[in-house]
Amino acid sequence: MLKHSALTGLLAAVPSAVLAAEPGADAAISDPAVHFDHLWNEMLVDITAIGIVFSLVALYFLVRYRRRHAGEQGRPVKLTALAAVGWAVIPAFAFMADDFYLAAKALNLLNDYRNVPGDRFEVKMESAMWSWTYTYPNGTQAVNELRVPAGKPVVLRMTSKDVVHSHFIPDFRVKEDSMPGRVTYLMFYPQKPGEHVATCAEFCGMMHSKMFGRIIVMPPAEFQAWYDGETRKVAQEKIQQKGV
Amino acid sequence: MGTVLKEWIFTTDHKRVGVLYLIGSLAAFAIAGVMAMLMRIELSTVGPTITANPQDYNVWLYFHGAAMILGFQIPALTGYLANYCVPLMIGARDVAFPRLNALSVWLFWGGIVLALLTFVIPDAPDIMWTGYPPYSLKTGGNTAFYTFTVLLIGFSSILGGVNFLTTVAYMRAPGMGWNRLNVFVWSIVAAFIIQLIFVPVLGTAVTMLLFDKYLGTHFFDPVAGGDVLIYQNLFWFYSHPAVYVILLPFVGITYEIFATFARQRIFNYKMVVYGGMGGVLLLAGEVWAHHLYYAGMPDWLRAGMTVTTLLISIPVGLLMIGLIGTLYRGAISFQVPMLWALGVLFTFFVGGLTGIPLAMASLTFHVGDTAFIPGHFHYVMAVAGTFAIFASVYYLFPKMTGRMYNETVGRIGFWFTFIGINLVFMPMMIAGFRGMPRRYYDYSQFPQLEPMHQLMTVGACIILVGALVTLYNWIQALVSGEKAPANPWGSKSLEWTTPSPPPPGNFPTAPVLGDNWTPYDYGASLTART
Numbered sequence: 042m043l044k045h046s047a048l049t050g051l052l053a054a055v056p057s058a059v060l061a062a063e064p065g066a067d068a069a070i071s072d073p074a075v076h077f078d079h080l081w082n083e084m085l086v087d088i089t090a091i092g093i094v095f096s097l098v099a100l101y102f103l104v105r106y107r108r109r110h111a112g113e114q115g116r117p118v119k120l121t122a123l124a125a126v127g128w129a130v131i132p133a134f135a136f137m138a139d140d141f142y143l144a145a146k147a148l149n150l151l152n153d154y155r156n157v158p159g160d161r162f163e164v165k166m167e168s169a170m171w172s173w174t175y176t177y178p179n180g181t182q183a184v185n186e187l188r189v190p191a192g193k194p195v196v197l198r199m200t201s202k203d204v205v206h207s208h209f210i211p212d213f214r215v216k217e218d219s220m221p222g223r224v225t226y227l228m229f230y231p232q233k234p235g236e237h238v239a240t241c242a243e244f245c246g247m248m249h250s251k252m253f254g255r256i257i258v259m260p261p262a263e264f265q266a267w268y269d270g271e272t273r274k275v276a277q278e279k280i281q282q283k284g285v
Numbered sequence: 286m287g288t289v290l291k292e293w294i295f296t297t298d299h300k301r302v303g304v305l306y307l308i309g310s311l312a313a314f315a316i317a318g319v320m321a322m323l324m325r326i327e328l329s330t331v332g333p334t335i336t337a338n339p340q341d342y343n344v345w346l347y348f349h350g351a352a353m354i355l356g357f358q359i360p361a362l363t364g365y366l367a368n369y370c371v372p373l374m375i376g377a378r379d380v381a382f383p384r385l386n387a388l389s390v391w392l393f394w395g396g397i398v399l400a401l402l403t404f405v406i407p408d409a410p411d412i413m414w415t416g417y418p419p420y421s422l423k424t425g426g427n428t429a430f431y432t433f434t435v436l437l438i439g440f441s442s443i444l445g446g447v448n449f450l451t452t453v454a455y456m457r458a459p460g461m462g463w464n465r466l467n468v469f470v471w472s473i474v475a476a477f478i479i480q481l482i483f484v485p486v487l488g489t490a491v492t493m494l495l496f497d498k499y500l501g502t503h504f505f506d507p508v509a510g511g512d513v514l515i516y517q518n519l520f521w522f523y524s525h526p527a528v529y530v531i532l533l534p535f536v537g538i539t540y541e542i543f544a545t546f547a548r549q550r551i552f553n554y555k556m557v558v559y560g561g562m563g564g565v566l567l568l569a570g571e572v573w574a575h576h577l578y579y580a581g582m583p584d585w586l587r588a589g590m591t592v593t594t595l596l597i598s599i600p601v602g603l604l605m606i607g608l609i610g611t612l613y614r615g616a617i618s619f620q621v622p623m624l625w626a627l628g629v630l631f632t633f634f635v636g637g638l639t640g641i642p643l644a645m646a647s648l649t650f651h652v653g654d655t656a657f658i659p660g661h662f663h664y665v666m667a668v669a670g671t672f673a674i675f676a677s678v679y680y681l682f683p684k685m686t687g688r689m690y691n692e693t694v695g696r697i698g699f700w701f702t703f704i705g706i707n708l709v710f711m712p713m714m715i716a717g718f719r720g721m722p723r724r725y726y727d728y729s730q731f732p733q734l735e736p737m738h739q740l741m742t743v744g745a746c747i748i749l750v751g752a753l754v755t756l757y758n759w760i761q762a763l764v765s766g767e768k769a770p771a772n773p774w775g776s777k778s779l780e781w782t783t784p785s786p787p788p789p790g791n792f793p794t795a796p797v798l799g800d801n802w803t804p805y806d807y808g809a810s811l812t813a814r815t
Contacts, residue, residue: 077651081642088638095609095634102612103627106547113616115549117808128610129556129603136602140595147591147645154647155584204420205513207579207654211720214651218580220514221419222507225581238730242654242722244413246420247339250725 072230073153077214080150084143091139154215157228161194168219169202170245171252181271185254190264191234197227207243210256216242231258297383298789302390303368304685306360307678309390309397313356314671316401318752320349325709325745328738331729339726343411344426346724348403350414351431353667355438356400359527360393361674362534363442363480367449367473369681370538373780373787374467374804376458376796381451389444396437403430413724415524416491418505418516422498429499432491439484446477446484458779460798464558467778467804468544468551471558472537475566476530483570487523490516514580521573529569531666533562535673536604539629542680543611545776546623550805552610556603564600572597578646579653587646594644601637620774621695625676628703629669636665639714657717660710668706675702675755682762683769687785690762698758701751708744712737778804 106115120128164187165176175187175197189195199208199219209216213229231237240253259267293301323345327334336342372380380386403409410431412421421428453466453474494516496502503509505516544551551557572594578587608630617623639661642648652658682690716737721728728734772781783791 073647073650077648080645081648081651084642084645084648088641092634092638095605099609099612099630102609102615103617106612106615106617108548108616108618113548114808115547115615117550118552118614120553125553125555128553128606129560132602132606133560133599136599137596140592140598143641143645144592144595147647148588150645150647151584151587151591154650204423205417205580209654209720209722211651211655216579216650216653220581222511222513223581238720240720240722240730244343244415244417244420244724246411246424247343249343250339250722250727251729253730 071153071156072232073150073228074212074214074230076150076153080146083146087139087143154228157196157226158194161196161228162189163196163198164189166197166199166208166219167202168199168206168208168241170204171241171248173208173239173252173254177268177271179268179272180275181268186257187239187254188257188259188264188267189231190261191231191258192261194228194230199225199227204245205243206241206245206252208239209242210237210239212237213256218243231256234258234260295387297379297387299368299372299380299383299386300685300787300791302386303365303370305390306364306368306393309394310357310361310365310674313352313397313400314361317349317352317357318749320345320352322745322749324349325742327726328728329742330739331732331735332727340411342726343413343724344403344409347410347413347431348400351434352400354414354527354531355435356397358531358667358670358674359442360438362531362538362670363445363449363473363476364390364393366469366534366538366674366677367445367477369685370467370541370780371449371452371470371473372456373783373791374470374778375453375456375461376779376792376798377452377456378790378792380448381456382448385444385448389441389448392437392441392444396434396441399430399434399437406430415520416494416516417520418494418497418513421494422505429495432495435491436488439488442480442484446481449473449477450481458796458798460802464555465798465803467537468540468554468557468562469534469537471562472533472540475562476533478566479526479530479533479569483523483526486519487527490519490523493519514577517577517580518574521576522570525573525576526569528662528666529565531670533565535629535670536608536633537562538673538677538680539608539626539633540611541778542622542626542676543608544805544807545680545774545778546620546626547612547615547617548775548807549611549613549615550803550807552607552613554805557607561600561604561607564603565597568593568597568600575644575646575649578649582646591644591646595641597644598637598641605634605637621690621692621699622676622680622774624696624699625672625679628672628699629676632664632672632706633669636661636663636669640665652718654723655717656713656721656723659723660714660717663706663710663713668710672702678759680774682759683773684780684783684785684787686763686766687769688762688766689769689773690758690766694754694758694761698751698755701754702748703751705744705747705749705751708747709741710744712740712744716741777806 163178167174172184175183197208199217201219201221203221205218205220207216207218208227210229215227215229217225217227219225235258237256238253239256241249245252293305296302323335324342327336327342406427408425408427410428411424411426412428412431416428416431453470493504497504497506503511505511505513507513540551572590574582574586574590575594642652643661679690679695716734719734721731721734769785771783771785779796782796
């Protein structure tokens with residue numbers, strides 16, 4: 042077990058955290074964004090197939106049974122009781138089978154989103170009209186800009202100062218609301234260095250559409266250097282405050 | 286003129302009440318449509334286009350959503366269509382409580398007038414039609430306006446529910462058994478059962494909002510022990526079933542039009558009524574939390590709601606099979622009402638299929654609250670419902686006015702609208718998948734989506750042309766259309782046995798139903814009847 046769910050409790054968290062720290066363990070952590078795209082494509086094939094079948098049948102009927110002269114009437118089909126029941130029950134079970142197939146896939150993906158690895162980078166986020174404030178474990182704060190190391194899962198522990206917001210990172214296929222009075226979580230797994238948009242997806246007033254920031258994914262070494270520098274700054278600030 | 290106006294305002298005749306509903310809801314549709322045009326023009330470029338104030342945009346969007354759902358679709362389908370058709374279809378002289386009926390149309394008009402005052406007051410509501418707290422409590426916008434509009438229209442719906450359920454239960458013509466009812470009548474029964482169960486919940490939710498904002502209670506204030514999510518649950522506990530209040534009647538009237546223009550019996554009537562409509566009714570109240578998938582919901586609830594929401598595809602699939610099956614071995618004519626009804630089939634189908642990913646909690650983590658959502662629900666509900674309402678106006682036009690519309694102009698109006706909606710809502714879903722969130726005044730973080738937004742704006746202009754052509758057609762026909770016969774379509778349903786327009790009391794002689802009578806008794810004779 043390289044990952045644990047919130048439901049399996051604290052006991053499972055200890056060994057998985059140890060295991061995940063071993064070299065090569067990262068490869069086994071699944072990236073929800075990759076699985077999302079996979080399921081999305083599969084679902085598109087599914088609905089396109091249903092769409093084509095129904096459309097072809099409807100189109101055929103429309104052409105084949107068009108009215109040819111003004112007085113023409115339809116030729117009703119009298120269904121036997123068995124046929125009537127069959128036409129209801131067989132499609133119902135076929136649809137139900139497809140529903141449960143999709144539900145099973147969806148629940149699997151849900152697990153990818155919630156199985157948060159023990160070895161993660163956890164940042165606190167507080168949303169307010171109209172900005173995101175990130176607080177790193179060392180106490181550093183940043184507004185609308187989150188720097189994270191590549192190759193390590195990131196967890197945001199979120200709350201909101203005023204109204205409901207939603208932290209949406211389209212590139213990582215993830216969003217979760219933040220709200221006053223509750224703590225919510227969001228996990229994503231940046232693989233490569235780069236920049237991504239984080240934008241608000243829950244209507245929050247006048248500047249809703251301007252409430253966005255950047256997620257900057259840095260090479261791990263570069264990130265570490267930056268982070269250590271910030272840690273020193275925070276420590277110095279504390280010393281200065283005590284001195285005063 | 287004065288007496289005519291007095292006759293209309295104080296009418297208790299169900300047909301006139303229906304027409305009053307139609308006029309009011311079309312007015313709401315027109316103004317909400319203007320708001321949509323303003324929004325589309327605003328979004329045609331990155332940065333400010335016609336207003337530099339995002340608040341303007343938010344008020345347009347609030348009005349568009351609230352007026353289209355509460356002022357147009359629900360009243361047009363359960364007010365105008367139910368009033369006009371149900372008593373005629375069941376062979377009744379009027380509804381069970383005609384004066385209550387008049388009261389409900391007055392309440393509706395009160396709600397419409399209140400909603401229109403949005404543009405007069407200085408602090409217009411800007412809380413979207415959902416009105417989520419804490420924003421709706423903190424905003425300087427006038428949340429009370431929203432609450433009172435919802436309450437007025439809600440009371441109107443409840444009175445309508447009592448009235449129509451009683452009417453269908455007790456006012457059917459002799460011999461009109463339950464299994465002989467028009468599919469549309471069944472859809473109204475199901476829709477009003479939903480309204481009676483769930484409207485009070487919405488009333489409660491918006492009243493709590495009013496109390497929190499103006500009377501100092503703390504239902505939604507976490508600092509004082511409240512919870513912001515209670516509102517979202519109460520709101521969607523009504524507002525998801527409300528989708529079915531719209532869906533069932535628009536599917537119902539589409540069935541009527543399909544049967545009439547294909548001159549064919551409903552395919553597997555009992556499957557459609559009990560499996561399709563009954564199934565939707567049963568599942569209506571078990572899926573609301575899919576609107577809260579990424580609002581900090583526990584995973585076990587996400588899993589459960591994924592399953593119940595997916596199961597909605599069963600009754601909806603049966604309704605789809607019934608519609609397509611009704612075309613089988615029919616004699617299909619493509620007159621204007623049928624064109625719009627086929628438009629319903631198409632948009633409802635696209636919307637239904639794109640709803641499947643939205644049932645799956647884990648897929649909404651990306652597409653939820655993006656433009657994919659408005660793209661999807663416009664197809665499945667907004668456009669499909671509007672197409673059905675337009676189809677019904679064309680279908681009932683000879684009956685309501687005694688005049689015929691122009692076929693060619695009607696076709697032009699349809700094709701413009703049909704092409705336009707696809708140019709708006711297909712790109713909208715794609716933009717949503719590419720990250721465009723909904724309810725955005727601007728999108729400077731996604732400049733690459735500008736061409737797509739421009740395409741949508743072009744589509745909106747094409748819809749506008751289609752809508753204006755349609756409106757022109759109706760007005761022109763009303764003023765100088767040819768006189769309509771009693772039954773221009775050769776329909777077998779009871780409403781077409783009355784003169785056009787039907788006199789007060791509907792049936793000059795009480796309808797007599799033979800042993801083998803059904804409203805879809807086609808194929809019995811081969812004599813020409815156009």
